[in-house]
Amino acid sequence: MNSIFNFFSPKDKLFQPLFEQAGSNLVKISGALVDTVTSKDQVKRREHIKEVEKLEQTGDDITHAIFLGLGKTFITPFDREDIHALVSALDDIADYIYAAGINIDLYNIKTINKAMINLAQLLFEMCTDLESAIKELRGFKNPQLIAEVCLRINAGESKADQICNTAIAVLFDDEQDAIELIKQKEVLQLLEMAADKCDDAANVLESILIKNA
Template sequence: MSLNSIFQYFVPKDKKVFFPLFEQASSNVVAMATVLVEAVNSANSNTREELFKQIDKLENKGDEITHQIYLELGKNFITPFDREDIHSLATAIDDVADYIQGAANRMMLYNVDNINEPIKKLSELILQASIDLEKAVKELRDLKNVRNIADSCIRINSVENQADYVFDRAVGDLFLYEKDAINLIKYKEIYAALETATDMCEDAANVMESILVKNA
């Protein structure tokens, strides 16, 4: 048992604020990804715009949760696991939210009406990865179900690989078929933001795998 694990026994239960905050952050990302999927599958541009605005509000909520994690990190001498891992996990989850918002903002600001299959597929993959991220985060509280965390991390890595493939094919098709240079730039930026959101999910999974190793 690590020294940090021993210290946990002396920490009052109500002081263990990190787990609820991480759970709130990951649940917020799932909410954002769910709204994103709904938006890109909506045929009504006004409805889509309202959903994008919801994503903006949820991202602000995520920022507040992340800020609270950082504040608690500064106030608490004893933490449930390494301080660097707490900071890295909070940052990675916040980055997922940032890139979801970034993709949504680009679609709205660029007046993209043709929501094509790559955008829909990448959005679905973000939601898949976010759901597994939330599952893994919820298991961090007591680290009893290590296998469940590891399985979720493996699925996130698999989703990220799928997103890489969809992104590469989509960009390849853009350069092959898109004749309008402005449209090419618009879609490439949107694809990149969506694909990077899955990268950030993988970053969070990597941090959790590191936590498992250190607390084994």
């Protein structure tokens, strides 16, 4: 009887805590990225990148646990497709943040330009917003907050596009070293892609809100 009861137990006892862990992990990894790009000491920068790497693995573990739960749980808090899309977007954010951080190290980028710092700080704000919206999925008690977060993240994604495109244009105008240009351009685009994935997550949250609020 216990196993039958557990199978039909309230959904959020499994999924909601994992969603919130994923949101919290995004705030941590985006914070570690900010530390990476604002650190002027190469040794400390590598320490922050190692933290980014560790948190990316933590995010992978959370994602795996949620997908495992989808395979084993009959009743879910909302549509399986929405759960899959949300978790995939959250995982993608962490992946792109990790890729940006690791490439800063692999490419031995010594000069972090202002645009990279602005994008990292913007990502931290967007991830913090995502975390607060994800918490509100527990009972949908404040749907207005979720809606406001989605609007801010959409605006943030547009701002990230502008920062990235402007910075790349400046690179083509000012950077004489073609190899350095390519390195910095790739990091900028990875940061911008992370912002795109934040917007993807916000779009899924909007869909969940419409269906369940």
